[in-house]
Amino acid sequence: MRLSRYFLPILRETPKEAEIVSHRLMLRAGMLRQESSGIYAWLPLGKRVLDKVCAVVREEQDRAGAIECLMPTIQSAELWRESGRYDDYGKEMLRIKDRHERDMLFGPTNEEMITEIFRGYVRSYRDLPLNLYHIQWKFRDEVRPRFGVMRSREFLMKDAYSFDIDQDGARHSYNKMFVAYLRTFARLGLRAIPMVADTGPIGGNLSHEFIILADTGESEVFGHSDYLEKDIPGENAPFDDRAKLQSIVDHWTSLYAATSEKHDQAEFSKVPEKNRLSARGIEVGHIFYFGTKYSEPMKAVVAGPDGKELPVHMGSYGIGPSRLVAAIIEASHDENGIIWPEDVAPFRVGLANLKVGDAVVDAACETLYQGLGKAGIDVLYDDRDERPGAKFATMDLIGLPWQLVVGPKGLASGEVELKHRKTGEKHTLSPESALARLT
Ligand code: ATP
Ligand code: MG
Ligand code: MG
Numbered sequence: 001m002r003l004s005r006y007f008l009p010i011l012r013e014t015p016k017e018a019e020i021v022s023h024r025l026m027l028r029a030g031m032l033r034q035e036s037s038g039i040y041a042w043l044p045l046g047k048r049v050l051d052k053v054c055a056v057v058r059e060e061q062d063r064a065g066a067i068e069c070l071m072p073t074i075q076s077a078e079l080w081r082e083s084g085r086y087d088d089y090g091k092e093m094l095r096i097k098d099r100h101e102r103d104m105l106f107g108p109t110n111e112e113m114i115t116e117i118f119r120g121y122v123r124s125y126r127d128l129p130l131n132l133y134h135i136q137w138k139f140r141d142e143v144r145p146r147f148g149v150m151r152s153r154e155f156l157m158k159d160a161y162s163f164d165i166d167q168d169g170a171r172h173s174y175n176k177m178f179v180a181y182l183r184t185f186a187r188l189g190l191r192a193i194p195m196v197a198d199t200g201p202i203g204g205n206l207s208h209e210f211i212i213l214a215d216t217g218e219s220e221v222f223g224h225s226d227y228l229e230k231d232i233p234g235e236n237a238p239f240d241d242r243a244k245l246q247s248i249v250d251h252w253t254s255l256y257a258a259t260s261e262k263h264d265q266a267e268f269s270k271v272p273e274k275n276r277l278s279a280r281g282i283e284v285g286h287i288f289y290f291g292t293k294y295s296e297p298m299k300a301v302v303a304g305p306d307g308k309e310l311p312v313h314m315g316s317y318g319i320g321p322s323r324l325v326a327a328i329i330e331a332s333h334d335e336n337g338i339i340w341p342e343d344v345a346p347f348r349v350g351l352a353n354l355k356v357g358d359a360v361v362d363a364a365c366e367t368l369y370q371g372l373g374k375a376g377i378d379v380l381y382d383d384r385d386e387r388p389g390a391k392f393a394t395m396d397l398i399g400l401p402w403q404l405v406v407g408p409k410g411l412a413s414g415e416v417e418l419k420h421r422k423t424g425e426k427h428t429l430s431p432e433s434a435l436a437r438l439t
């Protein structure tokens with residue numbers, strides 16, 4: 001992509017309305033624009049990152065055996081009357097009437113709809129287990145939308161729903177998502193701790209919130225510091241082996257970790273003092289086993305081995321990709337701007353031409369730009385007629401992992417400069433070696 005033809009509306013001034021660093025940087029880097037309170041347009045740079053986050057989420061869902069579909073954003077109130085949640089959900093639900101005066105709503109979540117789809121087709125326990133997910137916009141009329149896409153009213157959610165014949169099966173489905181979540185957040189460069197979370201009236205211990213520690217987080221959390229060091233399960237994790245998967249989950253739930261709603265001071269005091277984490281955190285994911293809460297009232301039943309009909313056991317599993325974009329920035333930035341982890345960077349390389357119009361520099365840049373493109377590397381080529389200082393500042397602000405700087409002085413001795421955004425390390429090398437290093 002040539003920057004001269006791209007749409008990257010960088011802001012020079014720090015926007016006053018933004019209270020936290022991720023919100024400030026997203027606005028300054030031209031990723032985001034507020035359209036209404038808690039409602040944002042994703043500008044091209046932001047859209048690229050959001051897509052990359054979704055790609056990682058998707059890969060890990062697929063690996064764990066979940067199957068992607070896409071449900072609509074607008075739902076009928078009828079479904080929610082069946083489950084009994086239409087009245088319970090309260091003011092967070094955006095209620096709409098269509099031209100026939102029918103009650104509709106903008107979906108805040110999809111348990112009802114997925115249950116309706118399931119019961120329309122699945123009849124036998126032989127078709128289980130099943131886990132369906134989608135990545136779709138949700139709307140919740142939050143009392144206090146704030147911090148940009150961290151808590152917005154319209155936001156993107158990956159929500160998966162599992163169906164099993166019994167609780168043991170549901171436990172295994174839950175464990176698959178648990179491990180998939182550990183892997184997803186690690187790949188996004190985040191250390192998320194699974195914390196025991198509130199299960200509501202169903203009880204049990206099968207609900208975990210995945211929390212990233214951050215001072216700007218809205219949750220108060222407590223845990224064991226060893227969670228920050230644990231090894232993440234590999235991509236060949238034993239998803240189909242119930243016992244082995246359970247032991248991974250047991251290992252990851254063996255130490256104390258709880259959100260404030262489930263906090264138990266007596267248990268926490270058994271954690272050695274030097275290991276006690278008492279911090280603020282951001283909820284980036286939430287997994288939940290809720291048994292037959294929806295399948296019973298909505299009659300999602302299957303025939304068991306003896307032919308008798310049983311309501312299915314369900315779980316739901318949410319991740320917020322739009323919140324994650326902000327959370328990644330909270331975890332990875334410096335005073336000059338964003339530092340994207342490689343997997344989610346909008347472009348991998350920023351190529352800076354320090355003297356546009358100089359035939360030698362232009363030609364060298366063109367060769368590098370084409371070469372990187374051929375190797376399948378996403379490059380943002382700053383071919384604008386701008387001061388070098390402004391180009392460096394833009395590159396640092398938008399946080400691409402590698403900056404390739406090409407100027408007349410260096411080229412005179414056959415050299416370009418390759419800078420690693422994260423470490424700040426700079427290497428002077430020939431254009432050919434730079435290309436080889438990056439491909
Ligand atoms: P919170 O406690 O932050 O209000 P929640 O518990 O209401 O979140 P869930 O219903 O568990 O959210 O939804 C699953 C995921 O969707 C959350 O873990 C979070 O990543 C994301 N999410 C929820 N609400 C928002 C929001 N207003 N803006 C952005 N992401 C959100
Ligand atoms: Mg909420
Ligand atoms: Mg929550």
Ligand code: MG
Nearest residue numbers: 209283285286
């Ligand atoms: Mg939650």
